[in-house]
Amino acid sequence: MKDKRILTLFLTIFIDLLGFGIIIPILPVVSKEMALQSGLHLDADVAVGLTMGVFSLMQFLFSPIWGSLSDKIGRRPIILGSILATAVGYLMLGISNTFIILFLARLLAGIGSANISAAQAYIADITPPQERAKRMGLIGAAFGLGFVFGPPIGGALFEAGGLMWVGFGTAALCLLNFIMAWFTLPESLTEKNTERRSIISSFTGLRRVWKEEILFKLFIINVIYLAAFSMMQVNASVLWSEHYHLTVKQVGYMFGFIGVCSAVVQGGLIGTIQRVVGLQRMMLFGCPIVAVGLSIIPLPSQKWFVMVQICAVICLAIGNGMLTPAINSLVSVNTPAHDQGKTLGLLQSTSSLARSVGPVVSGFLYSMGFMLPYISAGLLMMLNLLLAIMLVSRLRSRSNEIMSDDNTN
Secondary structure, eight states: OOOHHHHHHHHHHHHHHHHHHHHTTTHHHHHHHHHHHHOOSSOHHHHHHHHHHHHHHHHHHHHHHHHHHHHHHOHHHHHHHHHHHHHHHHHHHHTOOSHHHHHHHHHHHHHHTOOHHHHHHHHHHHSOHHHHHHHHHHHHHHHHHHHHHHHHHHHHHHHHHHHHHHHHHHHHHHHHHHHHHHHHOOOOOSSOOOOOOOGGGGGTHHHHHHHSHHHHHHHHHHHHHHHHHHHHHHHHHHHHHHHSOOOHHHHHHHHHHHHHHHHHIIIIIHHHHHHHHHHHHHHHHHHHHHHHHHHTTTOOOTTTHHHHHHHHHHHHHHHHHHHHHHHHHHHHHTSOGGGHHHHHHHHHHHHHHHHHHHHHHHHHHHHHOTTHHHHHHHHHHHHHHHHHHHHHHHHHHHHHHHHHHHHHO
């Protein structure tokens, strides 16, 4: 990465995702304890879902807003401001001693971390079209690395110094990122958009997606898949600590193992799998594999815990490795060239919405029975399989129609 600007943008996204990964093994357990102590008339398991979900909900709401504002006032102020907001959110996390402060800390961190659209726009500003895909791929790498390193770091920090070390340590990373961005990120936007647009207009692109059958089905499949997966992310920490007596540090290693397996699959195996089975079959095979991985997590006795969890992680890694690139690629293939950025941005935004809904649903289900979030997530993925079969049938039918028209002409 010779260009310091690209390195800074990579670090910005990496720290956002690292911060998200750091709290995964910690926040469910801590928020449940604080909810029990708060005296609020709110079920503790539901409180866990709300605390985890508000972060992604803010990303859903603010990602298109930050993107639109960056068109008006420039990329630099949005990126710098969002980094500071994230830092403040983690400082609040470090001093949290009540459920309300903890909740507000996650809300603010979610607002700040919704800067991916502005970072993508900055990359587009400074990158020629022929190199853009490669540099955009760095954002995907930052996502993966944040999830690999975040949970183990979070578990270690929490055991060493509690929530204060977790919050202050992540805030320090954000502040270092802010200093680096201040000195290495000049404004990239040469012509600002002076058109007056309301905040609601940032979401109007969804109307076009709803009207196009194939894109609509792909978006729905993506939302169900991410909601189901996030149901596991939220309650696995509580499940593993309450029913299998894992420490926070051990939970962090579990999630880190998931991240490593996913990185190995997506980085080394997916290219081969795609060549052998194709994108459509990747989507079809990925749904039931993820369903199995999610469903078996709460089933084993203490004796079989390690073996079953390894099987679950491998299933999730392979299934996620198939579904994510397949959905993204099929959305891109079925989108006109002039709408690629907007449509993929909307896919990202609705992904955040799914990650906000999943934890809330999971919290309600877990309060009724610890197995329910995982069994329900598995059933959702089987529903996704039915939708995927219908979509693939439609895609093949349309392909045959196009070939028939070509032969006629």
